[in-house]
Amino acid sequence: MTTLTLSRALNEGLRKALENDPKVLIMGEDVGKLGGVFRVTDGLQKDFGEARVVDTPLAESGIVGTAIGLALRGYRPVCEIQFDGFVFPAFDQITTQLAKMRYRSLGQLSLPVVIRIPCGGGIGAVEHHSESPEALFTHTGGLRVVACGDPADAFAMIQLAVNSDDPVLFFEPKRRYWEKADVNLAGGVAAALPLSQAKTLVSGTDATVLCYGPMVRTCAEAAIAAAKEGRSIEVIDLRSLSPLDTETIFESVRRTGRCVVVHEAPVTGGLSAEIAARVTEECFYRLEAPVLRVGGFSTPYPPSKLEEYYLPDLDRVLDAVDRTFAY
Amino acid sequence: MTVNVAGRAASADPLRGQPESAELIQLLTPEGERVEHPDYPLEISVDELKALYRDLVLVRRIDFEAIALQRQGELGIWASLLGQEAAQVGSGRALEPRDMAFPTYREHGVAWCRGLDPVRLLELFRGVSHGGWDPKAHNFHLYTIVIGSQTLHATGYAMGIQRDGAVGGEDGEAVIAYFGDGATSQGDVNEAFIWASVTNAPIVFFCQNNQWAISEPLERQSRTPLYRRAHGFGFPGLRVDGNDVLACLAVTRKAMQAAREGQGPTMIEAFTYRMGAHTTTDDPTRYRLAAELETWKLKDPIERVKAYLVRSEMADEKFFEGVDAEAAEVGTRIRKACLEMPDPEPLRIFENVYAEPNAMLENERDQYAAYLESFETEEAR
Numbered sequence: 001m002t003t004l005t006l007s008r009a010l011n012e013g014l015r016k017a018l019e020n021d022p023k024v025l026i027m028g029e030d031v032g033k034l035g036g037v038f039r040v041t042d043g044l045q046k047d048f049g050e051a052r053v054v055d056t057p058l059a060e061s062g063i064v065g066t067a068i069g070l071a072l073r074g075y076r077p078v079c080e081i082q083f084d085g086f087v088f089p090a091f092d093q094i095t096t097q098l099a100k101m102r103y104r105s106l107g108q109l110s111l112p113v114v115i116r117i118p119c120g121g122g123i124g125a126v127e128h129h130s131e132s133p134e135a136l137f138t139h140t141g142g143l144r145v146v147a148c149g150d151p152a153d154a155f156a157m158i159q160l161a162v163n164s165d166d167p168v169l170f171f172e173p174k175r176r177y178w179e180k181a182d183v184n185l186a187g188g189v190a191a192a193l194p195l196s197q198a199k200t201l202v203s204g205t206d207a208t209v210l211c212y213g214p215m216v217r218t219c220a221e222a223a224i225a226a227a228k229e230g231r232s233i234e235v236i237d238l239r240s241l242s243p244l245d246t247e248t249i250f251e252s253v254r255r256t257g258r259c260v261v262v263h264e265a266p267v268t269g270g271l272s273a274e275i276a277a278r279v280t281e282e283c284f285y286r287l288e289a290p291v292l293r294v295g296g297f298s299t300p301y302p303p304s305k306l307e308e309y310y311l312p313d314l315d316r317v318l319d320a321v322d323r324t325f326a327y
Numbered sequence: 328m329t330v331n332v333a334g335r336a337a338s339a340d341p342l343r344g345q346p347e348s349a350e351l352i353q354l355l356t357p358e359g360e361r362v363e364h365p366d367y368p369l370e371i372s373v374d375e376l377k378a379l380y381r382d383l384v385l386v387r388r389i390d391f392e393a394i395a396l397q398r399q400g401e402l403g404i405w406a407s408l409l410g411q412e413a414a415q416v417g418s419g420r421a422l423e424p425r426d427m428a429f430p431t432y433r434e435h436g437v438a439w440c441r442g443l444d445p446v447r448l449l450e451l452f453r454g455v456s457h458g459g460w461d462p463k464a465h466n467f468h469l470y471t472i473v474i475g476s477q478t479l480h481a482t483g484y485a486m487g488i489q490r491d492g493a494v495g496g497e498d499g500e501a502v503i504a505y506f507g508d509g510a511t512s513q514g515d516v517n518e519a520f521i522w523a524s525v526t527n528a529p530i531v532f533f534c535q536n537n538q539w540a541i542s543e544p545l546e547r548q549s550r551t552p553l554y555r556r557a558h559g560f561g562f563p564g565l566r567v568d569g570n571d572v573l574a575c576l577a578v579t580r581k582a583m584q585a586a587r588e589g590q591g592p593t594m595i596e597a598f599t600y601r602m603g604a605h606t607t608t609d610d611p612t613r614y615r616l617a618a619e620l621e622t623w624k625l626k627d628p629i630e631r632v633k634a635y636l637v638r639s640e641m642a643d644e645k646f647f648e649g650v651d652a653e654a655a656e657v658g659t660r661i662r663k664a665c666l667e668m669p670d671p672e673p674l675r676i677f678e679n680v681y682a683e684p685n686a687m688l689e690n691e692r693d694q695y696a697a698y699l700e701s702f703e704t705e706e707a708r
Contacts (some may be wrong), residue, residue, distance in 0.1 A: 062515070
């Protein structure tokens with residue numbers, strides 16, 4: 001086991017992917033010499049060359065559009081979008097081309113493209129640097145959407161994403177980049193939890209809390225706090241946002257009878273709304289309370305001096321859990 | 328020449344001696360007179376000329392048949408190439424089988440040159456598929472409907488050719504990206520120009536300037552001749568008579584060869600005219616004058632080749648009758664195939680969305696299958 005930051009774990013995962021398959025490429029703004037603004041690709045261009053770790057012009061649609069062309073030629077590009085709020089210039093290529101090419105071609109074309117997106121707030125950034133646009137992509141058939149929440153998952157999941165023959169939107173919790181944990185660098189991805197599966201982080205009996213990405217740690221801490229007050233919360237890191245691991249979700253909620261979904265993104269039309277609808281449909285007679293959502297408000301992301309009020313935290317998670325006991 | 332995929336300048340003179348202002352490159356006048364151009368000598372046999380004439384006529388016939396099928400309710404829509412046959416056949420016949428073409432939704436003539444059965448195009452416009460032919464079988468990518476998106480795919484593909492070491496040398500490969508005048512306003516096209524330029528990618532940007540982006544004339548897209556845009560991006564731009572199949576052939580051949588040799592991108596503006604509507608849902612009489620169409624009819628891409636063949640006594644009446652008869656046969660064949668085309672099964676909605684198993688989607692499919700089956704059970708009662 002090696003203790004690594006989440007950023008470094010991603011770096012090691014990408015390094016493995018580059019080593020394992022000469023068709024794997026990394027491309028994005030400042031990913032080469034600089035090593036990425038979060039240093040996720042640090043040192044990779046030096047070791048794998050400028051043809052495989054590509055500093056691109058500053059245009060996101062161009063990054064994704066040329067990645068599609070490279071994939072059509074047999075390459076497996078991993079694109080970095082520098083910040084969540086900059087994915088929108090690429091939105092057209094992602095939703096109209098990347099997501100649909102397999103369907104359009106009746107399965108004759110594969111686009112094994114990974115799009116890495118540092119996401120979420122909590123770093124005191126200016127506008128467009130703290131967003132959580134995942135629901136825009138989970139709404140789009142043909143894309144897989146995943147989010148890593150800790151270094152061990154970051155290391156394994158990025159490799160699994162590169163191995164996938166489907167396009168994968170890979171969300172990275174930017175405020176967790178520097179948090180450390182043990183990672184088994186020798187562990188092969190074959191033994192890792194499949195990309196499509198959720199992970200039960202904390203087992204519990206009284207309520208199920210579903211979360212992903214930057215909220216994983218927040219919810220795990222909430223479970224510890226709740227335990228001190230005698231309440232047993234089960235925390236599930238969804239990992240895969242599209243498709244959802246509904247089996248794991250339903251099994252847990254049927255057991256606990258209560259469900260709270262937590263994400264940084266606005267709740268309106270968010271992934272939590274989708275989960276709430278599905279849980280209600282599948283676990284109706286086992287629910288003791290409505291499914292509650294904790295997330296961002298239906299506003300643009302606020303200036304950073306207000307983000308602590310906007311972002312879900314331990315207290316808001318516990319408040320929602322408490323409210324499920326009021327029914 | 329060494330290929331530098333990192334995009335360092337591979338050519339000392341990115342414009343390759345291209346003058347700032349070039350005239351319309353033409354090898355065959357509208358009256359059917361063969362003219363020479365110092366930069367584009369073209370040796371072409373009588374058989375090759377006749378083959379080009381045949382392509383032009385057949386492609387127009389396919390287009391005509393498709394419009395008729397749409398009018399009769401057999402196709403949902405059709406995007407006619409009427410007037411653009413020479414640009415498509417000339418450029419299409421300039422390609423080697425190993426080259427890759429990225430078309431828009433109007434490249435029926437290029438599809439023909441790449442050996443794709445026109446029936447496959449009808450499938451798309453009938454609503455039976457979104458395309459669905461095998462792009463690798465013909466090195467002809469699927470039609471892209473979003474304007475300009477494919478220029479980036481083409482550029483990325485060309486970057487892949489570089490990484491495969493397939494630039495330069497005898498068997499060098501190159502890519503041709505098709506787009507229209509309207510697409511030049513799209514960000515993606517401009518980004519493709521930038522990427523291709525800085526990576527020195529083996530690509531030809533073939534712009535069919537048919538003067539109209541649906542109802543918007545060229546002057547609403549550009550205040551500069553389109554081919555000159557290329558110069559600002561650092562590669563040569565040329566304007567060719569898009570209704571002259573010989574000029575389109577010669578210019579595209581040369582640009583593709585330069586790309587294959589590692590000399591980087593070229594933009595070709597094929598100056599042509601959309602003689603029909605944008606698509607069958609469009610009514611061009613609302614926005615353009617009939618006189619304009621009449622002027623362009625005098626520059627018809629097929630008539631000039633016929634005039635040349637006749638005047639030079641390279642083809643007799645029997646040849647022309649033969650081509651017409653073949654065109655009629657092709658028309659009959661694709662009509663029949665269109666009418667016989669089965670509708671896809673409803674559950675095909677769920678197929679080919681993902682490469683890997685997707686439990687959520689499979690669940691949706693199963694529920695819908697059961698729902699559909701419930702009707703069949705009811706009917707059986």
